[in-house]
Amino acid sequence: MFLRTFGWSFAITIAGLIAAGLLWGAEGFGIVLILSILEISLSFDNAVVNATVLKRMNPYWQKIFLTVGVLIAVFGMRLIFPLLVVGLTAHLNPATVIDLALHSDKTYEGLTYGQYLEAANPAIAAFGGVFLLMIFLDFIFEEKDYNWLAWIERPLEKVGKLEAFSTVVALVTLLLASNFFAGEHAETVLLAGVLGLVTYLSVNGLASVFEAGLEEEAEKEEEAEKTGKSIVQVGGKAAFFLFMYLEVLDASFSFDGVVGAFAISSDIFQITLGLGIGAMYIRSLTVFLVRKGTLDDYVYLEHGAHYAIGALAVILMVGIEYHIPEIVTGLIGVAFIGLALGSSILRNRREGAEGGGDGDGERELVSSGK
Template sequence: MVLRTFGWSFGITAAGLIAAGLLWGWEGFGIVLILSILEISLSFDNAVVNATVLKRMNPYWQKIFLTVGVLIAVFGMRLIFPLLVVGLTAHLNPATVIDLALNEGKEYAGHTYGDYLELANPAIAAFGGIFLLMIFLDFILEEKDFNWLSWLERPLEKVGKLDAFSSVIALVTIAVAANVFAGDNAETVLLAGLLGLATYLAVNGLSSVFEHRLEEDAEAEEEAEKSGKTLIQVGGRAAFFLFLYLEVLDASFSFDGVVGAFAITQNIFMIMLGLGIGAMYIRSLTVYLVRKGTLDDYVYLEHGAHYAIGVLAVILLVGIKHHVPELVTGLVGVGFIAAAFASSVLRNKREQALEGGS
């Protein structure tokens, strides 16, 4: 099970590290290894949240997530996306951006490629922060089968009955971030935050609509089978929008990793290779959690991951003005997951003891 799920990750790690050593020597080997560990630590909670979505998709789309999704994550988010962001925010033509990216340390108008990416941080952080905040809010405000921190979650579930309350909170957060953290970038932060909110509402809304239709068709199919009729399902479209949702979610998680990577090196190929290896492990871990049914066995893991997402959203927004070390971001995510796992284990033991006593 482990080898089947993580086999590609192990193989890509070995090939990637060997390539790094051959191309850049021991220094390159070490940098790529560090970047891989950085990506895994920053995105561990991403795997848990991905698993809650992926388990609603059929095996075909799970394979798409592991193949096409990985290509999008590695080449799209870790290589092409930073180039686009630098070009759009710095108003540079594609040729200049690519030239700066390929020539480490080269400057244009007094700035390197890494400098330009850092200057784009307010827009990146606002978009990603609001998108992740919406994921956290929609989870914490909805009614759940299990409550982890009941003293907090039950009152919030009552508040969550108000329509569009999460969107109201997000809009207020955008306004606060623009006024408190943005400084001269207030307009950029407002626009990026609104785009992050709009993207979440669009992708999540479409996936919910088609998923609901899929559930209705499944019920209708049961009735049709009884009467000898057949019914065409729309699972493909539902899974497609869930796939888009996962890709945007991955993008939001990767923002801080991509920007933070430039504190280690400005070699875009090292960054793509190191973060790509980490992204592959996160995807393999996601599939492993689904196939093992881990989220069903440890019911608070989903809670811990969403709390970590909420904190990460705040960190991204605060990071518009104040740098938050990547170590802190990684430890927060791992800490919530570990606490949720421990709580789940204790809950399972209590349940077993009660069953044994009866």
């Protein structure tokens, strides 16, 4: 299973590094390798969250995620999307943006492509920060089968019963960020943040609606089988919007990596190749987690990943004004994942030793009877 899932990632890594060595020499080889490692370290928590969504999709859409999704991730989110952001925020025409991107030392009105992308950081950070914050808030406020940090999660689950409370918290956070961190970019930050919120509510809401519809159709299908009737199940729509949700999520995670990559290289093709290799591993890891059933075996991994997402959302908001090194972002994500994994292993050992009991009470049974 391991080689089958990661085979393409290994092959593309080898091909990509060979191409980097041939095109840019030993220095280019090293830069692409570093960028690949940077992308993986920044997005490990992304893989865990992706897996929680991907396991709700059928094998066909999982393959779409690994094929079409990779093309969107590599060329769309890490090459074309930054070009669009620079063009929109700097009010440059597409030809000028592409020319600047292809010639890293070239300037337009005194700024290079990398500097224009850096100048777009307030809008990028606000959009991505609000989108990721909503993911974290919706998770922390919802009732869960298991609680990792029960002293935090149980009270918040009660508060989360208030309608649209996560949206209110996200809007208040956006207002505070625009007031304390945005400075002269306050209007831009507010607009980008609201767009991030609207994007999350739209994509996630549509996926939930279609998924609920498919569940109803599945129940009717089961009933029809008992009575000998046949009902055609409507498929694809729920999976499509879940797929779109994953792509926007990937974009939100890739923002800081793309901007931070210009501190390592000013060559857009080196950046795309390095981050693209990293993105391949994140997708392979996502599928591996789903097929291996890792999230079911290590029940706190999902918690750790969402706490890492919450931390990244805060870092993006603070990063509107203050630069926070990418290594800090990566280490925070790895730390949360590591702690959650360790807690899950300890829980499994305790459960095994006690014959499947509740242990010290960390597991919380929900009203559904689980």
